[in-house]
Amino acid sequence: MxxxxxxxxxxxxxxxxxxxxxxxxxxxxxxxxxxxxxxxxxxxxxxxxxxxxxxxxxxxxxxxxxxxxxxxxxxxxxxxxxxxxxxxxxxxxxxxxxxxxxxxxxxxxxxxxxxxxxxxxxxxxxxxxxxxxxxxxxxxxxxxxxxxxxxxxxxxxxxxxxxxxxxxxxxxxxxxxxxxxxxxxxxxxxxxxxxxxxxxxxxxxxxxxxxxxxxxxxxxxxxxxxxxxxxxxxxxxxxxxxxxxxxxxxxxEFFGAEAPVNSRHQALRAMLPFIESELSRGVYLGHISRHLLGLFHGCPGGRQFRRHLSENAHKPGAGLEVIEQAMARVPEQSLAVAE
Known part of the structure; x- marks a missing residue:
């Protein structure tokens, strides 16, 4: 060679x-x-x-x-x-x-x-x-x-x-x-x-x-x-x-650069305009939300977050309110990049 x-x-x-x-x-x-x-x-x-x-x-x-x-x-x-x-x-x-x-x-x-x-x-x-x-x-x-x-x-x-x-x-x-x-x-x-x-x-x-x-x-x-x-x-x-x-x-850790977000909530909020755009194209919320289920893995309230998405994202007309309601089930103050 x-x-x-x-x-x-x-x-x-x-x-x-x-x-x-x-x-x-x-x-x-x-x-x-x-x-x-x-x-x-x-x-x-x-x-x-x-x-x-x-x-x-x-x-x-x-x-x-x-x-x-x-x-x-x-x-x-x-x-x-x-x-x-x-x-x-x-x-x-x-x-x-x-x-x-x-x-x-x-x-x-x-x-x-x-x-x-x-x-x-x-x-x-x-x-x-x-x-x-x-x-x-x-x-x-x-x-x-x-x-x-x-x-x-x-x-x-x-x-x-x-x-x-x-x-x-x-x-x-x-x-x-x-x-x-x-x-x-x-x-x-x-x-x-x-x-x-x-x-x-x-x-x-x-x-x-x-x-x-x-x-x-x-x-x-x-x-x-x-x-x-x-x-x-x-x-x-x-x-x-x-x-x-x-x-x-x-x-x-690998590039010596600052993290773009400092909490899971901040990351999910950054997703909302994109999710709204996808919904306006006729994309079913469940096709998007299934990829979010692991975001609060290991956090207090994480199970409730997953349950709310799983039980509601598939319903007719489900929109951003389902994401926001699920997010509200997780305490925000406990989250940081260093976790």
């Missing part, structure tokens, strides 16, 4: 801390909340398949609010021409990065040669990366597992990295588990295969000129700091979704 200088992300982007792409979770509504809590974390869309973008409602799939930047689009696909077309769309719609999913273990995507099964076809991944890079000036990155059934050795992982890096990919986001494609559900694949963080550390040591981001099972700011001693960046998934207040610490 040829060695080049340490990769530099697009101006204004840092991958030191990012929030993972998660199906049905990292929608524009969650991303807006995340951006109220952190200005610097890199956010990712849900995975969007090339077929959906090419043959479906492209504008709907790529819609986002400008306040969400820096924002990466994650693609699911394997056909180079389709990936190139979608990479051009990513640039056209203003995304900061385009990422290829080589980690999703579901049967549905396997049948379409999408996701983790592509780890068995490193040359195909390389062809897709090469095509995307020829089609766009955006950074092209790959998110993958450390292995799959039958290709789970250290040598297999290194072969994958080297093949894709030869095609020009400089940034690898590594979920530190193998994916078991036969016998485990997607949920089980996020929990049962053991985490091997040391393998990701070894990748960075072996390929110092590549940008290596670690992902999988990371839950606390302290854990992030531990991983950053060995890698270029950390990516959080489920914890950043279920406990979004964690993001309020990110700008200060």
């Amino acid at each position: 040829s060695q080049t200088d340490t990769p530099q992300p697009k101006a204004g982007i840092s991958r030191r801390f990012s929030v993972a792409p998660m199906m049905d979770w990292t929608t524009t509504h969650y991303r807006y909340l995340a951006r109220c809590l952190s200005r610097r974390a890199l956010l990712y869309t849900e995975m969007v398949t090339t077929g959906a973008l090419i043959h479906g409602d492209t504008a709907r799939f790529l819609r986002h609010d400008p306040t969400e930047y820096p924002l990466a689009l994650q693609l699911g696909g394997s056909e180079p021409g389709e990936l190139a077309h979608c990479a051009r769309l990513a640039e056209q719609y203003g995304f900061d990065e385009v990422n290829l999913n080589v980690g999703c273990p579901s049967d549905r995507v396997q049948n379409n040669m999408i996701g983790a099964c592509l780890m068995g076809y490193p040359q195909k991944v390389a062809e897709g990366v090469r095509a995307m890079q020829a089609a766009t000036n955006l950074p092209v990155t790959v998110k993958h597992r450390i292995g799959i059934d039958g290709r789970e050795s250290w040598e297999d992982l290194c072969s994958f990295i080297e093949t894709v890096a030869e095609a020009g990919c400089r940034t690898f986001i590594v979920h530190a588990r193998i994916a078991i494609l036969n016998g485990l559900s997607p949920k089980e694949n996020r929990e049962i295969p053991p985490l091997k963080y040391d393998w990701v550390y070894r990748l960075k040591a072996r390929y110092p000129n590549l940008e290596i981001i670690i992902n999988g099972g990371i839950r606390t700011i302290d854990e992030c700091h531990e991983h950053l001693a060995h890698t270029d960046g950390v990516m959080l998934g489920r914890e950043a979704y279920h406990n979004p207040w964690l993001l309020a610490q990110v700008d200060a």
Whole structure:
């Protein structure tokens, strides 16, 4: 593998801390909340398949609010021409990065040669990366597992990295588990295969000129700091979704910048004009409020907040008053970024 200088992300982007792409979770509504809590974390869309973008409602799939930047689009696909077309769309719609999913273990995507099964076809991944890079000036990155059934050795992982890096990919986001494609559900694949963080550390040591981001099972700011001693960046998934207040610490902890808010209430109030705008477009409040349920996680009144949203956001005509009533169930004076 040829060695080049340490990769530099697009101006204004840092991958030191990012929030993972998660199906049905990292929608524009969650991303807006995340951006109220952190200005610097890199956010990712849900995975969007090339077929959906090419043959479906492209504008709907790529819609986002400008306040969400820096924002990466994650693609699911394997056909180079389709990936190139979608990479051009990513640039056209203003995304900061385009990422290829080589980690999703579901049967549905396997049948379409999408996701983790592509780890068995490193040359195909390389062809897709090469095509995307020829089609766009955006950074092209790959998110993958450390292995799959039958290709789970250290040598297999290194072969994958080297093949894709030869095609020009400089940034690898590594979920530190193998994916078991036969016998485990997607949920089980996020929990049962053991985490091997040391393998990701070894990748960075072996390929110092590549940008290596670690992902999988990371839950606390302290854990992030531990991983950053060995890698270029950390990516959080489920914890950043279920406990979004964690993001309020990110700008200060990892970027030396002031947090944009100093309370959960302040963050939620910053969401209200956006929620009102979405409601005026005909968006159902429940589609927005489900992403807010974790905001008061661990706070006195947090359970009442969640209950009120869950019981009322689905009702016909539900509007901002439901959010405000839920928020009133949580004492405001006890909240601070330092918590």
